[in-house]
Structures are given as structure tokens and as C-alpha cells.
Amino acid sequence: MQTSTAHSHAHAHGADAHAHHDEGGFLRKYVFSSDHKVIGIQYGITALFFLFFGFCLVMTMRWQIAYPGRPVPIVGPLLNAAFGASGGVLSPDLYNMFGAMHGTIMVFLAIVPLAFGAFGNLVVPLQIGAPDMAFPRVNMVSYQAFAAGGIVMMVSFFIPGGAAQAGWTSYSPLATSVPTLGQTFWLVGMVLLITSSLLGAVNFIATIIQLRAPGMTWMRLPFFVWAQFVTGFLLLLAFPPLEAAGVMQLADNVLGTSFFLPTGLAIGGKLANISGGGSPLLWQHLFWFLGHPEVYVLILPAMGIVSEVIANNTRKPLWGYKSLVYSVLSIGFISFIVWAHHMYLTGMGTKISTFFQTTTMIISIPSVIILTCLFISLWGGSIRFNTPMLFALAFLPMFGIGGLTGLPLGFNYSDIHLHDTYYVIAHFHYVVAPGTIFGLFAGIYFWYPKITGRFMNETLGKTHFWLSLICMNLVFQPMFLQGMAGMLRRMSDGGAMYSTAKAAPGSIGGLSDWILGLNENISHAAWFLAVAQLPFIFNFFWSISYGKKVSSDNPWDATTLDWQTPTPPPHGNFLETPQVVRGPYDYSLPGASKDFVPQNQNA
């Protein structure tokens, strides 16, 4: 291998390869670029902004949950100015607005674009040895549609009445009965976001199928690529029904149709002036038909990143690569037929709910297999505990907790008690926050050197890791207890009205002071979690110019093709088309001279 000169690392970082596409100037290069790396970075920056913003929304909500009715410090005056919040208190309608937008922004504007748009764009073409995406222009349009959707969502905060207030699930008739324009904006924004995702999905799938480098057979794809491939299909086929539903709800809101409004609807004590005949449950079916696959859209890319980082830092191949691939494919398939487990308490009969809880249990098996494979991959490794690896390792038990607590929700009978409580909130935050977000952090720390040519600072990184890990658990662990005790979600007062203290004297079933008191602890932890992000934000920007320089194009001694390019990769990525001769994880191959053999090199 050391004799192979074709991919000499010493190459002058592709500076000359850059030269020929600079003509367009700044706009062409950074704003209207069709280069997948630039688009990936655009996605990444925008998504991180939304992640931050979504977090800010929820931090404000956490104040209202912990101290209901008291003016919000710091941002209170801002709320006052922007929304006429009297006295800077987050009133119930503002709370509902923030809650709905927190969910929407986190899911559709932060995690999906970061996990799929940013990491997919940056890494997939590199890992399969492609010069770019299959349709670079479509790629650009996809980002622009996403940005437009984001702008519509942001603008909706500032229209009269503010943004949508019916939860991220936007159940009809509530979504139609809120008299402000927020929901209409939400729907328009969603249609744009869905369009963006569809274009992105077409592009990714086509790229993975068509542009694999010679020798890159299906079973030689890095697991991350498989994860993105399945994610692409989820977006491609699950999103259109929500788009249809969005169009119908839009019609209900602005054209006076009754797709989701039943006959005899009486809002505010008056018979609504509609023809009726629609079905509120139809909306839920169409929403959750997307909604469930969507949660795997959130998790699969993170799993892919974690797998790459683990293989790299255990210095050995992933254990059970084939099982991983088949599991992720089965998850993809089955995730389309489990959706109604979000609807057990809408009055489901035994037959249909049996079907859905059975499929729900079936889909938990491939998740268990994936986790098991990753756990066993650690066995026999020579584990390097750098920052990306720490985040990747923490992902495992965190996702484990989130996934396992999905089980009592998945059985309809135990869901009777847990439905719509903070137990659900805790369940899914464990999978998306310390789960997915940690996976994404791992990815950021891991690929940062490829893109910038510099490492992020390890000390800051480890500080960020430990503080985040502790805070995340302090935020979400108590929510399980609150949920078990019956504390309901989406309560603008954090459940205070349901406390034993406020309830009618002698009544049974209120929340104890202790359970309510947890609200305060959680909020403090959430704010401290924000503080814990400061080292990261600082590190992220500081390292661009001052981080430790990489000493080679492959600073982590990795095997996959993304590390066999110049740093940063030039336009067109590879100096010549790589010839793939082996599987993705030949670490510590017996008989090889080094402890890693890149996919395009002979041992």
C-alpha cells in the first residue's frame, strides 16, 4: 500500500483543481453553488441555526412550565414587543405557538436538514467515490426550497396572531378552528419543506444507485450510505401523503372545505358554517403515515454516523455488517405500517390495534439488532476515546433508553395510561436529543477536519460532551417519573392546575408537589444545557482559523473513500476515479502493514 502513489496525500490540497470553477464569484461559489459540499455546508449552517432557535423556544417554554404566570426574564421584553405578551408572560396561546413551532422546527428544519441534507450531501458522494450528486442543480433547488420553507415558518411568527398553535401534529379541527393565519403559513411552509425533501430524496437515491465508483458494490457501501439510502426512501414515499393532507387542510382553512371537519361541528357554541362530512381521523392517519417513518428519518442517519465513528475508533470492522444492512432495510419497510400506534386512543377496535401493535413490536427487533451489532463491535477493539467517539458511544445507551421506553407505548394496553403524558415526551426526546443530536455532534467533530483542514479542540470538545451528557439526562430522566405520575404534555402551566394543591379539596389523582417540583429542576438543567453548548459554539467558529492543522488528508486513519481525497475535497472530489477493491472497514486486517487499509488500496 505504501507504494501506491496514485492517491498521494501530499497533493497540494487541490488548490489548482479549484481554479477552474471560480469564475462565478462569491454568489456563484457560496450562495448559488451546485457543488454538493457547498450545499451541504449551507444546509448545515442553516440547520444549526434552527437547532439553536428551536432550543431557545423551548427554553422560554421551560420557564413558563417551572414558574407559570411569571414574566419571563431576559426575553420577556422581547416577547412583549413582538407578540404583545402582556408583562412579558408567556400566555397560553404563546405557549402553544412556541410548542408547535419547537416541534416543527426541531424535526423539519433542524434535524432532517442537518442529518440528511448536510451530512448526506457532504459525505455520501465522497464515500461512494462520486464526483458530485447525480443532479447538482436539483440539489441546489432542494436547498432553496428548504430555505424558503424556513423563511415562511420564521415570518409566521411576526404576522398578526403569530405562528401555528395546534401542535406540530396540527390535528384538525383544532388546526382549522384557531382563527389566526399561523396555520396557513405553517402549511405553506410545510409544502415547501416537503418539496425540498422530495427533491433531495430523489437525488440521494439516484446518486447512490448510479454514481458508485467502480468496484463499490452494494455490500461494500459504508453503513452510513445504507442509512442515508433508506432514509431517502422514507422521505420519498412517506412525505407525499402529508403533502396531500397539507393541501387538504389548507383548503379547509382558506377555501371552506370540510375534509377533516365532521358534520355538526359547533365551535364556540355556534354551528360552524361548513358543509361537514369530513373525518378528523383522516388527518391523523395521513399525518402519522409520514410521522412514523419520519422518526426513522431522524434516527437512521445518526445511526450511520455512529457506526462510522465506532468502526474508526475501535480500529476494527463493524460486527455483523450484513445484519446491520438487512436490519436497516427492514426498518425502512416496516416503518410504513406501524403509524397508528400514535392513535390507539382514538377509539380503535381490537383487530386493527392488534395489527399495529404487532408491527410495532416487530420493528423494535431490527432496532435491537442494530444496537446489538454496534455494542458487539466494541468487543476486541482498541478504543480511542476522542470527542467524536465519546458522542458516538453515548449515543448507544441514550438511544437504548429512548428505544426501550418506546415499548410500553407500543402496547396499546399500557399506552392507555402513558399516552399524552411526559412519558412520551421523555421517550422521544431520549431518541432525538441525546440520541440523534449526539450522533450529529459526533459527525460534526469527526468530519470537521475533512472540510476545514483543522481539528476542533479536544478539551473544549470533551467539556461539551460531559456537560451535555449530564444535562440531557437531568432534563429528560425526571420526565419519565412525571409521565408515570400522570403529568400531561402540552400544558402551558406545566400541570399546575392538576396539582393536588389546586384541585378540589379531598379529590384524588392530582400531581404531588414533588412531581411538580421536578419541573423546576428540569428547567434549570435545560438552561444549563444551553450553557454547555457555549464551548461547542466557540469551538466550532474558533477552530476554523485556529484549530490544530491536520497533518494528512486522512487524519483519523480511516478506510472509507471520504478520507482518500484532498482536504478539503476540490470540485469533483477525486483527482481520479477511485477503484474500490475491498469492504468499508478493513481495520487491523491481519497481515496488513498498517492498522487500516483504505477501500481503494491493496493490502
Add this chain to the structure above:
Amino acid sequence: MDIPYTVQPRRDTGLYNAKLGIWLFLASEVMLFGALFSSYILLRVGADPGEWPQRLLNVPIGTVNTLVLITSSVTVVLGWAALKQKNFAKYRKLQTITVLCALTFVGIKSYEYADKFKHYQVITKDGKVYDGHLVKQDNEVVVLEGGLIDASKGKAHGVMVAQREAELHGGHHPEVEIKRSEIQKIGNYGPGHNTYMSIYFTLTGLHALHVIGGALVIAYILWPGAGMYKTDPERYINRVEVSGLFWHFVDLVWIFLFPVLYLL
């Protein structure tokens, strides 16, 4: 490095990129229209007995539109074949017909829409139901060209009969004048009239947008984008094929829309 397989198919998949791309896109379109068709079925099955209007639309017009789309589909595929045989002139002729068909389709559809917006139903306070085209309305009276519906047979049935007779036998209907003060409810056959009209407008509206989009693409390739035929003919032919695939899909959706909305 250029992106491979933009023109020539990749060996192991046998496809060029755009072909795969359009099929993926069409797969998502199947789910989009699939969701709407599912909604149609649910709304229809969930409707009260007799509430679902049948035979409300003008079948001859719908038939004509069906024929128009079928014709456009065959001209697309023949045009592509002509191009494969290097007969650019014939291709241009055939595709021009396609675009004209698309325009005709949209024109007819707008006429149908306009007709529905003019078509009113009035329910008076004493429970009578009038139905017909709006002639005049002001603060005092509403004048309809149409008549009283036999409400005893059930609202929807009455509507259906009046409507169909009106359309089948042209418009010699008497005008009726209804006083504003007597009216309990008045509304046209727009999307809000009932769930049938809602799903009708949504399905056909979305379909019409696809027709317009497809026609724009075909027209672009046909005229402003035709230069590529000289510089990169294979790629040009691929473009024609891909736009054709989209067009056939639009036709295919209509093949289901027509019986489902007009005939059943």
C-alpha cells in the same frame, strides 16, 4: 471530473441518471395521488346515505378531455420515436400537437370550473331547495336559472337530477326569483359545497397543475431548449423521453380521475 451516466446508461443498472430520477419522482407522485384517492374513498364511504352526489359533472365534456389527453400521450411517444429516427421536423410537429392538447385540456377544465362557480344552491327558510345558474344577485333578490328541487327524494338525489337534466338538455330553464329575506343558506358549487366538490376540486386542481407543469417542460424542450439537439443529441433525446414519462403519468392519473369523479 464530469458526472457519469448523464447520457449513457450505467452498465449494472442499465439506466441513465435522469431516467432513474424521473421514476423515483413518479413513485412519490403515486403516493401523493394515492393519498388523495384514499381520502376520496374514505369520504365517500363515510358520507351519509344519499349524500354523495353522483353524475353531477358533465360527462360529454369530460369524455372530450379524456380523448384530448390520450391523444397527447400518443403524440408524445410518437414524437420521441420520430426523434430516435432522427426526424426532428416530425418530432416538432407531434410535440406541438401535445402542447396544443395540453392547452385545450386546461381550457376545457377552466370552463368546467367556471361553470361550477356560477352554479348555485339556495335553501330557503321554509326548507325549499333551489338549484341553478346564477343570473343576478343583489341585496334584495337572487335570480337563478333553474328551479325548485324535489327535496322529498333526499337532498342529494334532487340535486343530481336537476343538475344532470340541466346539463343534458341545454339551458332552457325558467328563471326563479328568490327574496334575500327568505334565504337561509346560499352557496355555489365551489370546493366548500360538500366533500364531493372538495375532493373534486383538489384532485382535478392538482392534476391540472401537473398538466400545466408538464406542458411547460415539454414546450421548453421543444422550443427554447432545442439547441441541445445540435450540440448533444443523445442527451436531448433523453430529455424528451424523461419529460414524456412524466406526461404519460399525468395522463394515467386522469384515466382514473375521469371514471371516479365523472362516472361513479
Add this chain to the structure above:
Amino acid sequence: MSDHHSAHDIEASKKRYIAVFVALLVGTGITVGAYFLRIDSMALTITLALFIASVKAFLVAGFFMHLIDEKKMIYGILASTVFFFIGLMGLTIWALHDFPTNTMLH
């Protein structure tokens, strides 16, 4: 295999396109004809109309869109799409009919 058409193939397929076109016209004719006959049985009307529509759809997809000799990859994608579509429609309809009792209220 549209990509390796020889001139002869194209002539043959052109004939086929015309034949399909005629078949589509005939199908439309039958459907509309049946409509004007006003068959009393709703079930029969629906079955007939949807059957003919499916045949027409098959013709368009199979010949105009060349699906009958398309690549495996495309079949795979379309097959999974059909599977999910059936899931969406079938399960939703099933779900909205499997209630504990007749729960509709007007």
C-alpha cells in the same frame, strides 16, 4: 430497452403505439357507453369502470412508458411503492371501520 432501438424496432413500436392508442379510445368508449346505459347495479358500474381504467393504465404504463421491458431497479422501486400505497389505503380504510361499535354521530 429504448436505448438500443434499431430503426426496425422503432417502426415496430410505432405500430404498437398506434394500436395502444386505439385500444385506449375503445376503452374510453366502453366506459362512457356503459355510463349512458345507466346500469342499475352500482357495484357492477364501479367494477366495470375501474377494471377498464386499470387496463388503460396498464397499457399506458406498459407501452407508452416502456414498463414492460424496463430495468429491474425500476420494478423494485415501483413494487415497493405499490406495497406502501396499498398499506396506506388499506390500513386507513380498515382502521376507520374497526371501531368498538358504530361510532358515527350526526
Add this chain to the structure above:
Amino acid sequence: MDKLLGLPVVTSKHGHDVDNMIVLVHYLMIALFAGWAVYFAYVLFRFRKGANPKADYHGAKSHASSYIEGAVAIVEAFLLIGFAIPLWAKVVDDLPGPEQQPTIVRVVAQQFAWTFLYPGKDGEFRRQEMRMVTKENDLGMDASDPKGKDDIRSENDLTVPVNRPVVAYISSKDVIHSFKIIAMRVTQDAIPGMRIPTQFIPTQVGKYQINCAQLCGVGHANMVQGYLNVLSQADYDAWTVKKAGSGATAPAAFE
């Protein structure tokens, strides 16, 4: 274990089954998690770079993982077939027959309150049609229906006798709410256009909160006026006598 998980008091017959099920699932979860956690800690320590400088290309060779996965599948199947499915069927499909003398009640949710209707002595409700809703007739009652003479109407106060089945038909006037009584382990969405039965047998006299568990607008958190009053049979009978006919006339418009 119930205590450990922090499950609240339970005072209905089937509620104990719900809790059992939750506890059982948590046994499975805790076993899995604890097992993996121990393994995880060991591996991280044993195979850190310092302790194991050279990684093993082949890694673990045991098949223990397949057995674990198999076991998880079997336990899940057991929970499904043994508990979730039959118990759900019982609570959803097996509505009590007349011989069990259930208390039948209609629950109508609206922003942001509950209304309860009882059929009264004759056991039949007055005809109700949502299309007839007006300001004065907020539930769309057919005033001419004689069956309604003895109907009972009660705002925010659901009164039932102890130890007898209650069948509540849940519906809503406006948006989706959710009828939830935590101590009874009852949750049922209240969906406009539908009327869905749910049942429970209260086993302890007392006053219980009724919660609205589904986001229903600005007043969602304040939809707390509703209480379930479980009375002894004698007290309940007295209550019905006192309230008899309260549903006969439409009440004054109420908002």
C-alpha cells in the same frame, strides 16, 4: 415495583391490569438495559486503547447476541398475546350487558368543559343531533322527544355508583379533547363526529379529577373543572332522584 415506577393510585378494576402490564414491560426493559450496561462498562474498560493496543479484526465470535434477540422477540410476543391483545379486547369490545346494570352516560367535551348526560329511568336518551346545535340548544337536543323527559344533565360533574360498570360514550362538540381519569386508568379521545364508548368499574368511593389529555386550544391546561364522583349506591340513587329531569329542558345558554 409500582411504587418504584411511581405509578399513581389506581381505583378501577381493569386499572390493575394496566399497571401490571406496565410493570412487566419495565422488567423486560430493565433487564435488557442492565445487562447491556454492565457489558458496555466492561468493554469500554477492557478494550480501551491502553489495555488493548492491537484490535482484533474478527471481534466477538459468540452467538449470544442472536439468543438475546430471540429472547426479546419471544418476550414481546408473550406480552402481546398474553396481555395486550386480550385485555384490550376485553375493555374495548366487551361492553357490559344490561344484566350487569351498567351506568350509561354520554360525555360531551367542548372548549373547555365537560357535559354529562344520563338517560334517566327509562334508560333511553333523547334524540341528539349535532346539526341542531344553536346558542340555546348547545347539544342539539330534540326537545320534542318524549324519551328525554327524565334525562339527567350535569355540567362537569360525572357521578357514578361504586363497583358497577360505567360505560361512557365520549364525543366532542368542537375540537378533539381527551377524556382521561388517571386513577381509573381511562383515556379516550373525544372526537367531534364520533361517539366512542369506554368502560371502567370504579372500586373506591371518592372524588377524582377528570383531565383533558389532548391539546384543544388556549384553555387546554385550564380544562380542569371536571370531576368524577364515585358514590355509594344509596348516595347515587339519591342523586339521580334529585337530578331527574334536569336534562328535560335545554339549559340556559352556557359558555
